[in-house]
Amino acid sequence: MCLRWDTFGMMSLGLILGMLVGALPGFTTVMAMAILLPISFFLHPLVGIPFLIGIYKGGIFGGSISAILVSIPGTGAAVATIFDGPALTKKGQGRKALEIALYSSVFGDFSSDILTLFFIGPIAIIALKVGPPELAAIVLLSLIIISTTSSGPAVKGLIMCFIGLLFCMVGQDPLGYMSRFTFGIFAIKAGIPLLPMLIGVFAIPEILGAIEKEVSSFMSEKVDLSKVGERLKYEEFRRCFRTILRSTGIGAALGACPGVGQVVAAFVGYASAKKASKHPETFGKGELEGVAAAEAANNAVNGPTLVPLLTLGIPGDNITAILLGAFVAQGLRPGPRLFAEHGPTVFALLVAMLLANILFLILGYLTVPLFARIVTVRKSILLPVITIFAFAGSYVFRSDPFDLQVLVFFGALGYAARKLQFDVSPMVMAFILGPILEYSFGQTVNLAGGNLLHYMFIDRPVAAGIFMLIPAVSVLFVVRGVQRRRKARIQNSLMKGGEA
Amino acid sequence: MNRKTIIRFLLVGLILVFVFAGTALAAKYPKKPITMIIPFSAGGSHDLNSRVFSSIIPQYLGQAVVVKLMPGAGGQTGTAAAVRAKSDGYTLIFTHNYVDQLQPLIEELPYDTMKALVTVWRLNYAPPIVFVRVDKPWKTLEEMMDYGRKNPGKLQFAHSGKWGATFTPGAMMLSKAGVNAQFIPYKGGGPAVAAILAGDADFHLGFPSVIIPHAKAGKVRLLAVAGDKRLKEIPDIRSFKELGFEGGNMDRIIMAPRKIKAERLQILRDAFRKLYDDKTFKKMMGRIGENMEYMDGPEYEKVRARQKEQYKELVRKITGINLPSR
Numbered sequence: 001m002c003l004r005w006d007t008f009g010m011m012s013l014g015l016i017l018g019m020l021v022g023a024l025p026g027f028t029t030v031m032a033m034a035i036l037l038p039i040s041f042f043l044h045p046l047v048g049i050p051f052l053i054g055i056y057k058g059g060i061f062g063g064s065i066s067a068i069l070v071s072i073p074g075t076g077a078a079v080a081t082i083f084d085g086p087a088l089t090k091k092g093q094g095r096k097a098l099e100i101a102l103y104s105s106v107f108g109d110f111s112s113d114i115l116t117l118f119f120i121g122p123i124a125i126i127a128l129k130v131g132p133p134e135l136a137a138i139v140l141l142s143l144i145i146i147s148t149t150s151s152g153p154a155v156k157g158l159i160m161c162f163i164g165l166l167f168c169m170v171g172q173d174p175l176g177y178m179s180r181f182t183f184g185i186f187a188i189k190a191g192i193p194l195l196p197m198l199i200g201v202f203a204i205p206e207i208l209g210a211i212e213k214e215v216s217s218f219m220s221e222k223v224d225l226s227k228v229g230e231r232l233k234y235e236e237f238r239r240c241f242r243t244i245l246r247s248t249g250i251g252a253a254l255g256a257c258p259g260v261g262q263v264v265a266a267f268v269g270y271a272s273a274k275k276a277s278k279h280p281e282t283f284g285k286g287e288l289e290g291v292a293a294a295e296a297a298n299n300a301v302n303g304p305t306l307v308p309l310l311t312l313g314i315p316g317d318n319i320t321a322i323l324l325g326a327f328v329a330q331g332l333r334p335g336p337r338l339f340a341e342h343g344p345t346v347f348a349l350l351v352a353m354l355l356a357n358i359l360f361l362i363l364g365y366l367t368v369p370l371f372a373r374i375v376t377v378r379k380s381i382l383l384p385v386i387t388i389f390a391f392a393g394s395y396v397f398r399s400d401p402f403d404l405q406v407l408v409f410f411g412a413l414g415y416a417a418r419k420l421q422f423d424v425s426p427m428v429m430a431f432i433l434g435p436i437l438e439y440s441f442g443q444t445v446n447l448a449g450g451n452l453l454h455y456m457f458i459d460r461p462v463a464a465g466i467f468m469l470i471p472a473v474s475v476l477f478v479v480r481g482v483q484r485r486r487k488a489r490i491q492n493s494l495m496k497g498g499e500a
Numbered sequence: 501m502n503r504k505t506i507i508r509f510l511l512v513g514l515i516l517v518f519v520f521a522g523t524a525l526a527a528k529y530p531k532k533p534i535t536m537i538i539p540f541s542a543g544g545s546h547d548l549n550s551r552v553f554s555s556i557i558p559q560y561l562g563q564a565v566v567v568k569l570m571p572g573a574g575g576q577t578g579t580a581a582a583v584r585a586k587s588d589g590y591t592l593i594f595t596h597n598y599v600d601q602l603q604p605l606i607e608e609l610p611y612d613t614m615k616a617l618v619t620v621w622r623l624n625y626a627p628p629i630v631f632v633r634v635d636k637p638w639k640t641l642e643e644m645m646d647y648g649r650k651n652p653g654k655l656q657f658a659h660s661g662k663w664g665a666t667f668t669p670g671a672m673m674l675s676k677a678g679v680n681a682q683f684i685p686y687k688g689g690g691p692a693v694a695a696i697l698a699g700d701a702d703f704h705l706g707f708p709s710v711i712i713p714h715a716k717a718g719k720v721r722l723l724a725v726a727g728d729k730r731l732k733e734i735p736d737i738r739s740f741k742e743l744g745f746e747g748g749n750m751d752r753i754i755m756a757p758r759k760i761k762a763e764r765l766q767i768l769r770d771a772f773r774k775l776y777d778d779k780t781f782k783k784m785m786g787r788i789g790e791n792m793e794y795m796d797g798p799e800y801e802k803v804r805a806r807q808k809e810q811y812k813e814l815v816r817k818i819t820g821i822n823l824p825s826r
Contacts, residue, residue, distance in 0.1 A: 034542040034569065038555040041784065131700045172573055175685050177662050179607075186580065186610050190572030258694065259687070312697065313710055314690040321543020321690075325551065328709070328788050335710075336717035398570055400577070439687065446684045447700065449653065 010047050011356050014054025015363050021055070022062020023371070025072040025199055026393025029059030030318045037322055045330040045345060050352040052326050056319055057302065057360055060262065061105045064295060065371050068097045070386050072203040072393065076194060077298040079428060080266035082202050084283065084290030091286050095229035095372035096236070100288050101295045102364040103237060104244045108296035110357040112252045112303030117350050123256045123304050124311040130257040132443035133456060137466035138257055139437045142264055144470055146271045146429050148477050157426045160417070164430030167192055174435060175442040187402040194432070196394035196403040200410025201428065203390045205418045208411075210383055229372055232288075240292040243273045247293045251300025258308055258316040259440070262298040263432050269297025275477070284423075303353075310334050310346065529589060529764045533564040536754075537585075537593040539578025541571035544688075545707070545790075549623060549752055550594050552784045553775060560771040560778075567594075574661065575599035576609060583611040587757035589764040592620060597751040601804060602663055602811045617755040619804065620765065621772040622795035624785070625749040627731065628666055628705035630673070630723040631715070633696055636703075641723040641743055644703065648679035655681040658692040658701035666692065666705040668814070669726045669740075669748030675817050676745055696720065705748075708733065709789030747810055753800065769797050 014036075021032040033055050040048030063075030068085030081101065088097035116123065130138075147161055170181045171191030182188050247269035254265040273293035274283040283290050306323070308314045313335030315321035327334050332342050339346060374382070394407040417424050444463075448455035456464045536554060540546050547569065554565040570578035579599060585591035600613045630641060638644035648655040657674065659667040666689060674681050684701050686692035692704045693711070697719060705726065712733055714720045725731055726748025728741040740748050754772070756765060775781050776794055785792055795803070 030542045031569070034547060034551070034567075038551050041552075041555070128694060128698045131695065131698055174687075175662075177574060177606075186576075190577045193572075258691065308690075308694065312694065313713060314694050315543060316690070318541055318543040322547070325543065325548040325788070328548070329552075329784060331787050333709070333713060333789070335713035336719060337713055398572070398577070399568060400570070400581070443684060443686070446682065447656065449656075449682055 004046065006044075006047050007050050007352060008355075008359065010043065010051040011054040011352070012359055012363060014051040014056075015058035015356070015360055016367075018055035018058025018060075019062035019065065019363075019367065022059035022074045023065040024062075024393065025066055025074055025203075025389050026195060026396040028075055028195075028397070029056060029063070030322065032059060033319060033322045037325055040326045041329045045332060046348055046352065048330065049323070049326050049349055050356060052323060053349075053353055053356055054359075056323075057109060057299075057356055058363075060299060060302070061102065061295075061360070061364065064101045064105070064291075065098065066389075068101060068291070069094055069371065069374050070203065070382075070389075071206045072386070072390060073198050076198070076432070077262035077266060078294075079198060079263060079432070080270045080294035080298070081291055083270060083294070083425060084285075084287050086206065087284070087286030088288065088291065089375055092229055093286070093288075094375050095368065096232045096288065097291050098368045098372055099232040100237065100240060100292050102361070102368060103232070104240070104247070104292040104296035105299040106357055106361045106364070107244050108248045108251055108298070108300035109302055109360070110354065111248050112255065112300040113350070113353050113357065114303075115252055116303035116307060117354070120307055120311065123307045126256045127258050127304075127308045127316075128312070129462070130259075131460075131463075132440045132447060133460040133463035134466065135257065135259050136437060136440035136444050137463045137470075138254070138260060139264065139433055139440060141466055141470055141473065142254075142260075142268050143429070143433050143437065144474055145275075145477075146267045146433075147426060148271070148275075148474075148481075156422050160422055160424060160427040161430045164427035165434045167197075167427070168431045168434035168438075174439045175446075187400070191435075192431075193398060193400075193403050193406055195397045196406040197410045197431070198428065199390050199394050200407045201414035201417070201424045203386065204407070204411025205414040207383055207387055207390070208415050209418070210379065229375075236288055240289050243276075243289045243293045244296040246272060246276065247296035248300040251297035252304055254297075255301035255304035256307065258305075258314075259436065260301075261317060262301045264436070265301045266294040266298040267429055267433075269293045275480075310338060312336070313338075529761075529767055530561060530563040532590060533566050534561070534589070535585075535591045536565050536567050537578045537582045537591065538567060538569050539571065539575035539582075539593065539595055539599060540569070542569055545626065546594055546596070546752060548788055549790060552788060553623065553781065556778055556781045556784070557771055557775055560774040561768075574603065574664070576603065579603075579613065580609075580611055582755070583613070583616040583757070585757065587759035589756060589760050589768065591757070592768075593617070593755050594623075595753060595755060596665060597749075597753065597804070597807060598663060598665055598668055600753065600755065601808045602668060602815075605808075605811055605815050606663055613755075614804070614808065616758055618758045618760065618765070619797040619800040620754040620756050620768045621797055622800045623752045623754060623772075624791050624793050625727075625751045626665075626707045626790070627725050627727040627729075627749050628669055628707055629711050629725050629731075629734075629737070630670075630703060630705050631696065631711055631720045632703045632723065633699055634719060634721050635699070636721070638723070639721070641738075644723065645677040645679055648674070648677070648681055652680040653682055655679060655703070656684055656701040657681045658684045658686055658695045658704040660686055660689045660692050660704075665750040668811070670705050671818060672747060672810075672814055673740070673745050675814065707750075747807065751795075751800070751803075765797070 021027045022029055033052055040052055060077050063078035064081045066072045066074040067078040067081040069089055071082055071086035073079050073082055085097050170188055172189055173180055179189055250269045251265040254260045270290060270293045273289055274280045305316045305320055308316050309320045309324055315324045324334060394403045414424055538546050538550055550567050554567050558564050570581055582593035604613055632638060657670055659670055686695060689706060693706050695701045696704045715722050722734060722737045724740060724743055725737050726740045728739055730739050776792060
């Protein structure tokens with residue numbers, strides 16, 4: 001039923017459109033889906049919905065393309081890819097990075113889709129069990145795991161984390177809509193917009209850094225258009241495979257919890273890979289495993305996020321909300337009776353999702369060399385173009401000129417941080433996770449009705465359990481860190497002893 | 501004739517051409533695509549409704565309608581942009597009554613929607629339904645309100661955002677019934693519905709297309725429909741009016757700047773009127789589960805003024821703030 005040629009055709013079109021849109025900074029996957037939604041209204045359900053699913057899957061990978069090549073995260077989900085992607089590109093391994101990103105994305109997506117297909121019932125139950133207290137606990141635990149992985153001295157990481165939390169407080173508070181830290185400026189009442197901030201702190205310092213290098217040297221730079229970088233070797237993929245598996249598990253588990261999302265999954269996947277690695281010091285300096293970890297995790301979220309949509313008719317995020325629109329316009333109303341009424345169609349759609357992953361692999365394989373070619377463009381042309389994209393991308397996101405000021409401000413901040421050797425990633429993580437934590441904690445306090453401890457331990461034992469895990473995990477991390485440092489010291493002294 | 505005079509003639513000619521072209525443009529509004537600002541995020545019900553009408557109305561308007569999502573600050577970012585835009589009729593806003601009539605009462609805003617915007621058309625309305633999970637003891641709204649009165653602060657009301665489309669009718673209901681409930685905020689209607697299904701909170705007001713399937717599946721019990729009328733799909737469920745409450749619908753409205761030329765406003769209104777005879781439009785609206793209860797611009801202007809007064813009363817009652825005369 002789903003093996004129709006037009007299904008494949010439109011799905012491929014969707015994937016390519018998604019990749020392009022995702023790679024353009026400022027154009028988010030959500031935007032592309034919203035604009036192209038009406039097309040699906042007038043197509044057969046088994047053509048229109050796979051078309052949108054194609055845009056969705058392609059878009060998330062597309063976001064990583066610009067993240068890896070020019071350190072502009074095309075979408076929020078690609079932020080964790082920035083930690084290692086651009087560093088690999090600088091080493092001349094941009095193509096390798098794109099390939100590992102593609103393979104990890106496809107693997108993460110495919111396995112999570114299979115999980116979803118077989119365990120739709122249990123996932124639906126988990127999704128319903130995760131309320132505000134559980135979400136608060138999961139996000140806090142994620143924040144702890146993530147915050148211990150920043151590079152450089154812990155104090156600097158904490159300072160940046162704190163600054164990020166301060167920035168996320170700006171604007172209306174999420175629960176009561178009271179204005180905070182807006183100084184009466186209307187433009188920041190909605191808070192600091194994420195995308196201009198991301199582009200500012202990641203892309204602008206890169207551009208300025210490249211300009212700082214001796215101008216004459218890069219103007220006369222010789223360009224070899226035939227060389228697009230080395231390809232990924234099988235051994236390298238095998239080396240990353242454990243990481244990919246781990247991240248897929250993390251992504252799928254977090255995807256089953258509504259409200260967590262791809263960004264958090266990518267961060268946690270990355271952090272866990274770094275924790276588990278025998279050589280954590282290579283992370284952040286161009287480590288293939290880093291890209292694999294982030295990419296597998298953010299794509300593995302995709303499958304389980306569809307479950308609340310299909311079983312309850314409740315979209316977990318903007319993307320699934322648009323899919324809901326597409327389903328509804330086709331006369332398929334997601335909800336408790338979807339499987340009873342339209343079982344075969346829904347099953348065909350899920351199979352089409354699996355097939356989309358295979359198409360995604362093929363199309364990605366064909367297009368990666370083209371994308372990788374971008375870095376072979378002369379710097380004197382590439383840098384101005386990236387700058388234009390950085391500004392245009394910040395603007396198109398909300399069409400608000402104020403966002404350009406935000407971009408410049410965070411560009412300057414990112415540049416200063418780089419000069420002072422502060423890592424901006426803890427700031428960005430805190431900025432993204434802060435509001436989720438604040439919101440779910442605020443809801444929990446409201447739900448508890450004044451008796452938080454009783455509510456947590458009697459009514460919400462699962463949430464309480466996760467909260468209890470936090471000190472245990474923290475202690476474990478500290479102990480491991482101390483052990484590692486001691487081992488390094490012993491090795492050092494042994495080496496010195498050898499020399500003496 | 502020397503060169504200077506030739507240039508002068510040319511310049512005058514050019515100006516005349518532009519003037520005539522200008523009037524010609526004015527006569528044939530719209531000459532270019534119309535931007536429709538939506539002050540909410542992608543995937544919401546406004547987004548979905550707009551995708552339907554914006555893909556069909558070009559047939560009657562002769563120009564495309566481009567949807568521009570400008571979410572932020574509960575609708576204020578997009579509304580401010582619509583108010584700031586030129587009043588040439590090429591920028592409109594698709595919003596709802598709470599952003600338009602209630603929000604300016606709550607806080608200091610750089611605009612006054614009543615003065616700055618005028619109604620083009622009310623596309624339709626959505627009546628929220630009060631519902632609880634089936635294992636809750638209350639069979640009717642009166643029983644739940646009684647419980648609420650006897651147990652102050654116990655009843656948990658899951659809403660989708662302060663002063664929004666489910667908060668306001670719920671708050672109006674509770675304030676009229678004299679119930680002191682616990683307000684639990686959720687990020688939008690979806691999570692609030694999930695909270696009721698999971699048993700996290702007691703009741704919520706949800707829209708028919710989402711709630712009725714859950715009721716048919718035997719998961720939730722419906723207690724009342726906001727607004728004056730019962731719904732066709734659930735004829736046994738009493739309306740707010742029958743139960744002694746008032747208001748509660750979310751009006752999806754298309755607004756233009758107040759200073760728009762009268763003939764342009766008329767062109768827009770005529771195009772929307774024609775839309776309601778369009779077969780595809782009818783079919784699509786039916787599929788997305790929305791009604792087609794439109795209201796003409798002038799008619800809605802009256803409703804708008806009336807609702808504004810109602811909301812003033814509500815805000816005064818809930819917050820205890822004596823509002824400025826805005």
